[in-house]
Every structure is written in structure tokens, then in C-alpha cells.
Amino acid sequence: MTHATLRHLLSLADLSASELDRLLQRAQSLRERALGAPLPEAPLAGKTVVNLFFEPSTRTRSSFELAAKRLGATVLNFDMANSSTRKGETLADTLYTLEAMGADVFVVRHGTDGVVAQLASICAPRSRLVNAGDGRSHHPTQGLLDMLTIRQHKGQDFSTLSVALIGDIRHSRVARSDLRALRLLNTGEIRIAAPESLLPESSVQEGCRLCTSADEAVEGADVVMTLRLQRERMEEGLVTSLEAYFRDWGITPERLALAKPDAIVMHPGPMNRGVEIADAVADGPQSVIREQVSNGVAVRMAVLEALA
Incomplete structure (x- = not known):
């Protein structure tokens, strides 16, 4: 993958293992600069990056803005609440309008599956699109940062690792991107565990060991990743109570003790403390949640x- 051949990043399924590896290597080399060290060059000077977020976001939107600015780009944060989409303007027309103003890269988050790919199919030849999360389908940059975090603690050879994903996998675009990345990196064992009502379709489970309890998933694991319980699922009756969910599926110190002593704990955020994860684990020595954000x-x- 040369810079010239990556036009859009819509899904990690679009990348080969070597392309994924090169992006991770480059991200590692940029990490010091990402955290504030001055850049000797500005590779995005003269480029305009637009954050088109149609869903709330703290981590993803803020980090894309910081990333673009540290690369020298001009950044426009699109305010959906005060935009013409409230007047009925289509997403396509919003894209065309911003392209006409000279925007180059569009970072798009939307609640509907497939929207970013649709925009990529109609954008101008010079435009570049990044999927910052669509529906329950894809969140490729979250998948990349999760893999980078694992590599920093466990090395580049994933073939000896046991990685457990626990929680609301059915509705999680993060889980789908992480599972794609873990398969690309030839992970030794990928475990998934969730209440039956929150398990994904069989195609998402491919290549994974389905565990019937959180304890089974955590036991002997190198990486324990818990996912946000989307509380609207309570209204759908998919979870009986938050207390019962925490008892059966939450990552507590006692449950974490079943994992390997040097296991790391991950969460894509935002966290529901006392639901998916105990305070003592989220803030404990095995947590790498803040490193994920960095x-x-x-x-x-x-x-x-x-892309640019």
C-alpha cells in the first residue's frame, strides 16, 4: 500500500494484512508527535479536512481534529444541529456543497449502515473519505488503534495470543472492526462472550471461539476487551437489568484474576462504570484504556x- 493507492478507508475488510501492518507501523512512528511533539513537516498543509459527524462523539471527533491539525491541515467541524440537513438537505448535497468549497478529506460518522460507502461512491475524484463509524457495521480507525495498543504490550506476533471480546457484540461496530483486524493479524484464539440476546450473526462469529460465560472467556486470556452496553437495549428487553449484567458479564477484579497475570484490559469508550467494568479494573494497573485514546x-x- 503506497500513499497513492489508499483512496478511502471505509472498512478494515478493504485492507490486506501487509497494508494493516504498514498503517500500524506508521502510527507507532508518529505516536510521539501525535502527543504534542512538533512535526518537522506538514504533509497536509493546504488540505482541508471536514469532520462530518451525525452522531455524538468525544474521542473519535477530537482525535481526528487533533490528528489533522498536527499534520498541518485546515479543519472544519460540521455542526449537524445547525446545518441545512435540518432543513431537508440530503447528505449528498451536503457533500457536494463542501466539495465546492475546496474540502479534500471527509471524516464521516453516521448512524446508518453503509452511508459512508454510498458517499464514497458519488464523491469527486479528488475527495477522500474516512469511515468514523457507521451504524453497527464498521469503525476501522478504532480497530487500528486497538491493534496498535495490543502490539505495544504484546508484540507483533498475535499467533500466540488469546483475545477475549465480551459484551454487546451484536450492536457493536467496534467489535466487527476488531474481529476483522484480529483475523488479519492471525490471532491465535479469538474468544467472544455475551448474553444470547447480544451475540452477533453467525458470519461475525466466524473463526471465533464462542464462550458461554464471561469467566470462560477471560480464563487464561492475554487481552480482555469489554464493550459498551448500549442502554437502549434495555428498553428492547435484551438485558434484564444493569445489576444482573454486571454480575454475569462485567469485568471485576475477581473475574480479571482468571486471566493471565500480565493480561491487559481494553474498552473502546465511553465506559459505563459498574456495568461493563468495575472502577478498580478501569483505573487499575492492567488497564490500557487511556493508552487506546492516546x-x-x-x-x-x-x-x-x-489518504492525503
Whole structure:
């Protein structure tokens, strides 16, 4: 993958293992600069990056903005609440309008599956699109930053690792991107565990060991990744109570003790403390959750640089 051949980043399924590896290597090399060290060059000077976020976001939007600015780009944060989409303007027309103003890269988050790919199919030849999360389908840069975090603690050879994903996998675009990345990196064992109502379709489970309990998933694991319980699922009756969910599926110190002594704990955020994860684990010595956030800036720098 040369910079010239990566036009959009819509899904990690679009990348080969070597392309994924190169993005991770570049992100690692950018990490010090991502956290504030001055850049000797500005590879995105003269470029305009637009953050088109149609869903709330703290980590993803902020890190894309920081990444673009640290690469020298001009950044426009699109305010959906005060935009013409409230007047009925289509997403396509919003894209065309911003392209006409000279925007180059569009970072798009939307609640509907496939929207970013649709925009990529109609954009101008010079435009570049990054999927910052669509529906429950894809969140490729989150998948990249999660893999970078694992590599920093466990090395580049994933073939000996046992990685457990626990929680609301059915509705999680993060889980889908992480599972794609873990397969690309030839992970030794990928475990998934969730209440039956929150398990994904069989195609998402491919290549994974389905565990019937959180304890089974955590036991002997190198990496324990818990996912946000989307509380609207309570209204759908998919979870009986938050207390019962925490008892059966939450990552507590006692449950974490079943993992390897040097296991790391991950969460894509935002966290529901006392639901998916106990305070003592989230803030404990095995947690790398804040490192995931830091790595988000470096990964998004690597992606924007490769696109632009």
C-alpha cells in the first residue's frame, strides 16, 4: 500500500494484512508527535479536512481534529444541529456543497449502515473519505488503534495470543472492526462472550471461539476487551437489568484474576462504570484504556497522511 493507492478507508475488510501492518507501523512512528511533539513537516498543509459527524462523539471527533491539525491541515467541524440537513438537505448535497468549497478529506460518522460507502461512491475524484463509524457495521480507525495498543504490550506476533471480546457484540461496530483486524493479524484464539440476546450473526462469529460465560472467556486470556452496553437495549428487553449484567458479564477484579497475570484490559469508550467494568479494573494497573485514546491520535494521523 503506497500513499497513492489508499483512496478511502471505509472498512478494515478493504485492507490486506501487509497494508494493516504498514498503517500500524506508521502510527507507532508518529505516536510521539501525535502527543504534542512538533512535526518537522506538514504533509497536509493546504488540505482541508471536514469532520462530518451525525452522531455524538468525544474521542473519535477530537482525535481526528487533533490528528489533522498536527499534520498541518485546515479543519472544519460540521455542526449537524445547525446545518441545512435540518432543513431537508440530503447528505449528498451536503457533500457536494463542501466539495465546492475546496474540502479534500471527509471524516464521516453516521448512524446508518453503509452511508459512508454510498458517499464514497458519488464523491469527486479528488475527495477522500474516512469511515468514523457507521451504524453497527464498521469503525476501522478504532480497530487500528486497538491493534496498535495490543502490539505495544504484546508484540507483533498475535499467533500466540488469546483475545477475549465480551459484551454487546451484536450492536457493536467496534467489535466487527476488531474481529476483522484480529483475523488479519492471525490471532491465535479469538474468544467472544455475551448474553444470547447480544451475540452477533453467525458470519461475525466466524473463526471465533464462542464462550458461554464471561469467566470462560477471560480464563487464561492475554487481552480482555469489554464493550459498551448500549442502554437502549434495555428498553428492547435484551438485558434484564444493569445489576444482573454486571454480575454475569462485567469485568471485576475477581473475574480479571482468571486471566493471565500480565493480561491487559481494553474498552473502546465511553465506559459505563459498574456495568461493563468495575472502577478498580478501569483505573487499575492492567488497564490500557487511556493508552487506546492516546493511540487514536497517532492512528488517525497515519490514516489521514496515507489518504492525503
